[in-house]
Structures are given as structure tokens and as C-alpha cells.
Amino acid sequence: MQPIMSKSEAAALVTAARIRRGLTWTRIAEEIDAPVVWTTAALLGQHPLSREQAQSVCTLLELDEAVAEGLMLQPTRGTDPAVMSDPTIYRFAEALSVYGPALKELIHEEFGDGIMSAINFKVDFARRPAPEGDRVVITFDGKFLDYRW
Known part of the structure; x- marks a missing residue:
């Protein structure tokens, strides 16, 4: 019996197949009916895909069942320090590092003692045209979790 392919190996094969087939992350996200940022993170190893999602991606990218198995594994989340x-x-x-302390203060002022969840979380990415150069717009949308004693 073969071991299950690691998420990092599956991610490398997905990335190569996506590039070779000229597909965008957006097109793959549409295939599995999921947000593009979540889909990209999942296919890079940060989230598990359902069996249906993994099979759809692998069909689209012409990858085999071994890759689908790797995509369904639970991840070890985080980033290699070299990637940082x-x-x-x-x-x-x-x-x-510059705006985090200010955002923390504003969250506490607006909501009270607590945090923004990164588990119950959505993130969105957009391009906004601007005369001085296009802007990258990233939106973090996390549920507020108050500290309870």
C-alpha cells in the first residue's frame, strides 16, 4: 500500500497543472463553487478539500486520485519562515506590525474585550483601478469573540 501524498506534494502538482493548462485560481474556484482566496489557500495546503471538491479539481487539472487524497488531508497550518x-x-x-496595535485598540473600543476570529473568517481580494496606479484591496471579515471568564 502506498502512503497518502502529502499536502505539499499535492500543492506542487496542482500548481504545475494549473500553470501548464493556463488556468487561473479564479477558474478553479468557480469549478468547486468556493471563494477564490479560500480555494487558493486550500490548494496550497492550508485547508482540507471535501472529496467532491478534490475530485472536481483533479478532473479539471487531469490529476489522479493520489493528488485528491492529499488535498483532502487535514493541514498543518502556517508558513515556512523562508516564505515569510x-x-x-x-x-x-x-x-x-505598523497597523496591528491600532486595529487592536479600535476593535476593543468598538466591541470590547475580545478578538477577531481567524477560524470563523472570510477574506476577500479585489483590484481597484486608481489614476496613480491600481490598488490591492484585502478585506478581513472575522467574527468578534469576546473574552468570557
């Missing part, structure tokens, strides 16, 4: 040094990803960390 990528300029795009680092800028997110930089933005949170």
Missing part, C-alpha cells in the same frame, strides 16, 4: 521573507508576504507582516 518573500516581498509580497513580508509587506503583509509589515502592514500588521
Whole structure:
């Protein structure tokens, strides 16, 4: 019996197949009727796909059942420290290091003592045209969880 393919191996095969077939992450998300940011994160190994989702992706990308099995595994979430040094990803960390304390203060002022959930969470991505150069718009939408004693 073969071991189940790791999520990272499955992600590498999905990425290669997507590029070789000229498909966008948006097209794949449409195939499984899921948000594009969630779909991309899932296919990069951060979320498990349902059997139906994994099979649909693998059919679209002409990948075999071994890849589908890997896509359905529970992930170990997080990012390799080497990936964190990528300029795009680092800028997110930089933005949170600058604005995180202010956002925390504003959350507490508006909602009280608690946090924004990253489990019951949605994130959206959009491009907004602007005369000085297009803007990247990222929206975090997390449920407020109050601290209870």
C-alpha cells in the first residue's frame, strides 16, 4: 500500500497543472463553487478539500486520485519562515506590525474585550483601478469573540 501524498506534494502538482493548462485560481474556484482566496489557500495546503471538491479539481487539472487524497488531508497550518521573507508576504507582516496595535485598540473600543476570529473568517481580494496606479484591496471579515471568564 502506498502512503497518502502529502499536502505539499499535492500543492506542487496542482500548481504545475494549473500553470501548464493556463488556468487561473479564479477558474478553479468557480469549478468547486468556493471563494477564490479560500480555494487558493486550500490548494496550497492550508485547508482540507471535501472529496467532491478534490475530485472536481483533479478532473479539471487531469490529476489522479493520489493528488485528491492529499488535498483532502487535514493541514498543518502556517508558513515556512523562508516564505515569510518573500516581498509580497513580508509587506503583509509589515502592514500588521505598523497597523496591528491600532486595529487592536479600535476593535476593543468598538466591541470590547475580545478578538477577531481567524477560524470563523472570510477574506476577500479585489483590484481597484486608481489614476496613480491600481490598488490591492484585502478585506478581513472575522467574527468578534469576546473574552468570557
